[in-house]
Amino acid sequence: MLEALKREVCEQNLELPQAGLVVGSGGNVSGRDPDTGHIVIKPSGLKFAKLTPASMVVVDIDGRIVEGDLKPSVDTGVHLVIYRARPDVFGIAHTHSPYATSFAARGEPIPAVLTPITHILGRDVPCSRYATPGEQDTGQAVVDAAAGGHAALVKAHGVFTMGKSATEAASIAMYLEEAAKTTHLAMLRGPVESLPQEEIDRCYNWFRRNYGQSGAKKIET
Numbered sequence: 001m002l003e004a005l006k007r008e009v010c011e012q013n014l015e016l017p018q019a020g021l022v023v024g025s026g027g028n029v030s031g032r033d034p035d036t037g038h039i040v041i042k043p044s045g046l047k048f049a050k051l052t053p054a055s056m057v058v059v060d061i062d063g064r065i066v067e068g069d070l071k072p073s074v075d076t077g078v079h080l081v082i083y084r085a086r087p088d089v090f091g092i093a094h095t096h097s098p099y100a101t102s103f104a105a106r107g108e109p110i111p112a113v114l115t116p117i118t119h120i121l122g123r124d125v126p127c128s129r130y131a132t133p134g135e136q137d138t139g140q141a142v143v144d145a146a147a148g149g150h151a152a153l154v155k156a157h158g159v160f161t162m163g164k165s166a167t168e169a170a171s172i173a174m175y176l177e178e179a180a181k182t183t184h185l186a187m188l189r190g191p192v193e194s195l196p197q198e199e200i201d202r203c204y205n206w207f208r209r210n211y212g213q214s215g216a217k218k219i220e221t
């Protein structure tokens with residue numbers, strides 16, 4: 001069941017090491033099927049190179065295994081808390097990508113200083129309070145810090161991104177890490193200035209209208 005979603009979730013998990021966002025078996029992507037509400041997630045402890053669509057695990061919203069021979073990711077409970085709280089979310093990515101996580105290590109948000117990421121997020125990247133890893137507490141910390149948005153850092157842990165698909169969540173994780181790296185480098189040379197919220201709102205709305213093929217079509221007509 002859910003073969004297309006398993007392929008997508010597998011592919012997006014494989015994007016994480018290719019983009020340098022994860023090492024070993026750390027980090028994970030999941031996707032939610034809009035029809036059944038089931039979640040497809042990476043298996044626990046399997047190195048990225050070994051992942052196949054067939055090794056993905058299907059769980060229901062309460063974490064019961066619906067299909068799959070392996071144990072689901074240790075972070076499954078965190079993903080489920082987010083999915084339960086956010087009916088708009090159909091994909092989640094979690095990484096410990098180094099530049100973004102260096103902000104999380106300091107308990108600091110990534111300030112909204114670069115349009116490529118504020119276009120996508122519509123705000124800075126907030127950082128949560130400290131939360132116990134792999135449990136309900138981390139999911140709740142993400143939900144609270146994200147406040148309906150697409151991303152949050154968890155203090156002393158890493159990055160969670162949320163999208164309307166597994167592909168969008170993984171893509172946000174990549175752009176977020178690039179923005180974190182560039183912002184970090186800029187901060188080494190002095191203070192950085194956040195963009196005004198009204199300009200962020202303008203860019204965010206423009207991006208939503210125009211990005212991607214549906215947006216490009218709109219421009220042509």
Ligand SMILES: [Zn+2]
Pocket residue numbers: 027094095096157158
């Ligand atoms: Zn983690």
